[in-house]
Amino acid sequence: MKTKVLLLMLILFLTNEIIAQKFENLAQTPPMGWNSWNSFQCEFVNETVIKEMADAMVEKGLKDAGYEYIVIDDCWQIGRDKNGYIIVDKKKFPSGIKSLANYIHSKGLKFGIYSDAGIKTCAGRPGSKGFDTQDAEMYAKWGVDYLKYDWCFTEGQDAKISYKKMRDALYKTGRPIVFSMCEWGENKPWEWAEDVGHLWRTTLDIDMKGRFDGDIWDNHLGWTTILDMQVGLEKYAGPGHWNDPDMLAVGNNDMPENEARAHFTMWSMLAAPLMAGNDLRNMSVNDQNILTNKELIAINQDVLGKQGFKIEDMGNFEIWQKPLSNGDMAICLFNRETKGKKYQVDWSKIKIKDFSGTYKVKDLWKNKVIGTTDANFTIEIPSRDVVVFRLMK
Structure with a gap:
């Protein structure tokens, strides 16, 4: 009897070990795409905007250049039902998320969504704490390909435990989903997250507003400041596990062409995810040419997977x-x-x-x-x- 109990315990342990993993063979090069936050944040994001961004990604040549993910950031969710399943904000997304994902997939693109490891998202919408399984199930049902997972309202939580919970919940759905950990580098995820996420933020957000000294270039979280914080992290990056210094600021805040070129180049050298955040519908020719430069994208997407x-x-x-x-x-x-x-x-x-x-x-x-x-x-x-x-x- 004792032998049978021990054998059963061993089987359960091994089963959990098999389940407790991320999807392999995803993000073998740094993910490329577009995220809604920098341009639309909470107030202006909606179904029409997301569809038009998908259209523009194709029409402006970004899809042909390698961009593939259209990611809704915060403010698509509004509550939970009696079973704990997330409720979509129907004012912003009247057709629902599944319909929107289908539209993006019809363009030959992939669809990403956002949540948070805490009780609330950074904009105060429902977070995933305690609802990892229900949320992962819905993402798989909707056809999600990419999850950005934030770290607001997480007081008292252990980052390793919280992110592993969502990793395991995603894996159990059976749908391959790129797991983007937006933990801001507070717990040095580069040291432990290779088997948890496909990419992890290394710092807080780029200061898109220049609100501290008016300069997005080198204020306390300007992009060159964040660049300096990447030095020494190169040994932790590689195919399927990338350091993420935050989304691109190209095309935002009237960034001059020279600065935009430098920013895009350095993110390419870092093998950083190339997630645009500008309004693709009306970007300048210069910004379009920078974001679609094939020579620099080839540097970023090089299959060797080495961070500069x-x-x-x-x-x-x-x-x-x-x-x-x-x-x-x-x-x-x-x-x-x-x-x-x-x-x-x-x-x-x-x-x-x-x-x-x-x-x-x-x-x-x-x-x-x-x-x-x-x-x-x-x-x-x-x-x-x-x-x-x-x-x-």
């Missing part, structure tokens, strides 16, 4: 490297000054890792091969801008 890292730091001038497949590498010269900088490129003196032999040098923003690493040259990097090369064997 800083190799030179000269104050407001930095050099970053990103290893690529087939022995290639990306080298980015980043000028953080408010004036242009001339730089003598001497390949033998730059501290490039695993650099050997001769490479062809392609300027990626000019989309032009400019020579080889056997030749040195002087280049000017404009103010708050980048020059990025692909070195090819």
